[in-house]
Amino acid sequence: MKPFPKQDFTHSGVPSRAAQTGEDAGYGQLRRRVLDLTGIDLDCYKRQQMLRRLDAILSRCHLSDLGQLANELKPGSPILREFMERFTINVSECFRDRPRFDQLAHEILPTILQRNPAPRIWSAGCSYGAEPYSLAILLKEAHATRATILATDIDPKILETARAGASFTANDFKNMSRDLVQRYFQPQADGTFRINDQAKTMVSFKQHNLLTEAPGRDFDLILCRNVTIYFTEEAKDQVTTMLANALRPGGVLFIGETESLHRPTRFGLNMRSTSFYERAA
Ligand SMILES: C[S@@+](CC[C@H](N)C(=O)[O-])C[C@H]1O[C@@H](n2cnc3c(N)ncnc32)[C@H](O)[C@@H]1O
Incomplete structure (x- = not known):
């Protein structure tokens, strides 16, 4: 201790x-x-x-x-x-840090999809699902219907909310066009919104602690955003090593807006642009 x-x-x-x-x-x-x-x-x-x-x-x-x-x-x-x-601080929103999501849509995903039309994606520390469902919407819009998304969190209760996909409020949509919200979310009687089944079925949820082994390998893309900001430097390095090893060569790690990796090459990662790191081939 x-x-x-x-x-x-x-x-x-x-x-x-x-x-x-x-x-x-x-x-x-x-x-x-x-x-x-x-x-x-x-x-x-x-x-x-x-x-x-x-x-x-x-x-x-x-x-x-x-x-x-x-x-x-x-x-x-x-x-x-x-x-x-x-x-567990569960704050999130759809398309959080919109400029980076735009970059993901226009620069990162096209390269990934070219290499693998059925990419494996992991949203680590997914909270109530705003992040993985945003990804599902992006992939649907790109007609990447063979993509699969694994979404994990340490908190079993928040995963129940995420699985139900029904607790979204207007606050979640401030980075989305009205058209996108209308096509992917259904308003409920109580004023909340439910994600449509077409996006929902792309995501599977699982409880997982980032300070243990990865829940899979050879991921094409991993999002781990606004989770390790609460960790000690040692724990952060442990998690980054695990995430880097869970990527396939050329796979991309997408981190939060306020985060950066110090000397990424020690994890076998190269900085591609702000927030995006690629596993060396
Ligand atoms: C602030 S939310 C981030 C949600 C989303 N990634 C985003 O950026 O909007 C942080 C999430 O990390 C989860 N978390 C905290 N410690 C964790 C751990 N050791 N393993 C997995 N998830 C963890 C919390 O339960 C919480 O849902």
Whole structure:
């Protein structure tokens, strides 16, 4: 177990409750409990961000310290659900970072499809499905009907939402034309939107922790966007190595707008353009 720093401060400048209790046995107990129940290793996430999230969980659940939180985490319990909701940040939207999606559509996908008309694509850390369904729409528009998309996330509850494909709101569509929304999403009575079956059937969902082995190999394209920003540098390198090895030679890794890979060649990747890295042949 890595020790907590002597003092951690929240934005308000007041030591957080998680930080105050972080050096006692409660942290070790919590780390083991979370690992057993969810496969999440707290030590792989950035410490300051994690402390803030743990603090929010303590407040919300009216708990005084991390040991108490560890005791309350039980399979199927509301506190475990609260923990997962606060811990996994599920923010997403369709065609997030639209300029990069345009580049994917006009530059990257045509090359991939030329090489393999039935490409294998992996959306890693897919949250409620906005990212893989955006890909499905792109591929449908390109008539790439033989493409398959695997979408994975560590959070089983968010995967249920993703599989249902029915929780989209107007907020998800700000990067899409009205025409595209009308052709691929059906409005529901409660004001939400459901993805059409033609795009839905291209995506299969699976629970997967990025800090374990890849769920497949020889992918033509992998998207891993806005997930590893929460990881420590060591964990990030571990994930990048795994992702690079899961690509076929010439395959492309697509990362988030605010992310970049330091010295990508150490992973066998060459930068193709901002956000896109290609596995060396
Ligand atoms: C901010 S969302 C990103 C969604 C989408 N990729 C995007 O860019 O819009 C981050 C997702 O990563 C998932 N996640 C966090 N840690 C993970 C891990 N170790 N393995 C797999 N998924 C993880 C979270 O559950 C969450 O759904």
